[in-house]
Amino acid sequence: xxxxxxxxxxxxxxxxxxxxxxxxxxxxxxxxxxxxxxxxxxxxxxxxxxxxxxxxxxxxxxxxxxxxxxxxxxxxxxxxxxxxxxxxxxxxxxxxxxxxxxxxxxxxxxxxxxxxxxxxxxxxxxxxxxxxxxxxxxxxxxxxxxxxxxxxxxxxxxxxxxxxxxxxxxxxxxxxxxxxxxxxxxxxxxxxxxxxxxxxxxxxxxxxxxxxxxxxxxxxxxxxxxxxxxxxxxxxxxxxxxxxxxxxxxxxxxxxxxxxxxxxxxxxxxxxxxxxxxxxxxxxxxxxxxxxxxxxxxxxxxxxxxxxxxxxxxxxxxxxxxxxxxxxxxxxxxxxxxxxxxxxxxxxxxxxxxxxxxxxxxxxxxxxxxxxxxxxxxxxxxxxxxxxxxxxxxxxxx
Numbered sequence: 122x123x124x125x126x127x128x129x130x131x132x133x134x135x136x137x138x139x140x141x142x143x144x145x146x147x148x149x150x151x152x153x154x155x156x157x158x159x160x161x162x163x164x165x166x167x168x169x170x171x172x173x174x175x176x177x178x179x180x181x182x183x184x185x186x187x188x189x190x191x192x193x194x195x196x197x198x199x200x201x202x203x204x205x206x207x208x209x210x211x212x213x214x215x216x217x218x219x220x221x222x223x224x225x226x227x228x229x230x231x232x233x234x235x236x237x238x239x240x241x242x243x244x245x246x247x248x249x250x251x252x253x254x255x256x257x258x259x260x261x262x263x264x265x266x267x268x269x270x271x272x273x274x275x276x277x278x279x280x281x282x283x284x285x286x287x288x289x290x291x292x293x294x295x296x297x298x299x300x301x302x303x304x305x306x307x308x309x310x311x312x313x314x315x316x317x318x319x320x321x322x323x324x325x326x327x328x329x330x331x332x333x334x335x336x337x338x339x340x341x342x343x344x345x346x347x348x349x350x351x352x353x354x355x356x357x358x359x360x361x362x363x364x365x366x367x368x369x370x371x372x373x374x375x376x377x378x379x380x381x382x383x384x385x386x387x388x389x390x391x392x393x394x395x396x397x398x399x400x401x402x403x404x405x406x407x408x409x410x411x412x413x414x415x416x417x418x419x420x421x422x423x424x425x426x427x428x429x430x431x432x433x434x435x436x437x438x439x440x441x442x443x444x445x446x447x448x449x450x451x452x453x454x455x456x457x458x459x460x461x462x463x464x465x466x467x468x469x470x471x472x473x474x475x476x477x478x479x480x481x482x483x484x485x486x487x488x489x490x491x492x493x494x495x496x497x498x499x500x501x502x503x504x505x506x507x508x509x510x511x512x513x514x515x516x517x518x519x
Contacts, residue, residue, distance in 0.1 A: 222375065222377065222378050224399060227399055227423060228369070230424070231403075238412060238416075253411050257347060264346050266362055266405060268342050273401060277372055282368075285346040369401070374398075403431050432459070432460065439509070446465075450472060450473045453477070473509075486517060490514075
């Protein structure tokens with residue numbers, strides 16, 4: 122194993138410097154990184170070759186454009202996007218990167234689970250074309266997650282990771298209610314929790330303009346990203362998703378509860394950034410489960426501490442969607458992550474009781490369970506219980 126300088130054995134130094142190379146090549150290293158990297162490169166030919174390759178990549182990104190204006194009309198038009206991808210990856214790979222705070226831990230876990238599942242396809246690349254859900258194959262489902270994560274990523278300042286389309290998604294630098302914010306939504310309109318998909322992906326959605334309701338603009342954006350990513354090798358789609366996901370986890374908002382307490386409106390929901398991270402975790406888990414089922418792999422449920430985050434947010438959103446005039450229902454969720462909640466009116470006695478298993482309840486919210494088929498215990502007013510179940514299902518969005 123190549124040697125080097127610093128603390129720890131040669132292997133440890135090699136691993137540390139390998140992870141620093143991208144940031145070093147971009148000139149974004151921490152104090153002391155430069156001396157550590159240069160000292161190792163003197164003794165390690167593989168790392169020296171990789172450093173030269175990265176430096177050449179950065180040089181090409183910084184070259185003046187040969188001409189042309191607008192998105193996608195020359196090397197410079199896409200240079201900022203490519204540099205943004207490399208910067209996000211460098212930040213995420215830095216040794217000693219602080220662990221995510223509690224609100225971002227479920228997303229980190231979901232990303233790690235999907236990444237491990239996708240790595241299995243390195244041995245069976247043809248299975249990227251396996252049908253999964255919503256007329257998407259595995260690659261299309263990962264591309265959908267690129268588009269879904271993009272909404273939060275761009276709101277928090279990350280550069281896009283896909284060159285798809287003409288920017289129907291949120292605009293970097295837009296105001297706090299821009300992008301997929303308040304347009305077409307109001308206090309009484311539906312908010313979404315999961316990736317169930319009650320909205321079509323037909324050509325009508327692709328014509329949505331900037332003033333259209335967020336659902337139509339979202340349909341258009343996810344369609345164009347999925348279509349574009351299918352023009353690329355699956356490995357590039359996976360890398361775009363990983364870069365964006367790791368970039369989100371490397372942001373200060375992922376590690377600082379105070380920063381994540383800032384509220385912003387995305388996908389029709391005004392919530393703290395922390396809750397938007399939880400929603401990204403929930404959708405990533407549901408689609409990882411979709412892919413696993415399609416490939417014949419068992420995807421375990423998230424750990425109880427992550428399920429608790431999902432459930433807490435889901436109940437709050439569901440209660441808001443039911444409204445203050447709904448007949449109150451006692452919802453009991455079984456299992457280590459479960460709990461009891463009364464949803465609906467505060468002015469009436471409890472009209473019905475529902476007992477559900479945690480994963481079943483979440484899959485109902487994610488559009489993967491049907492209210493008529495879900496296993497449950499039920500007592501009291503059947504209509505009130507049914508309203509809760511149907512409202513939960515209606516929260517799923519594409």
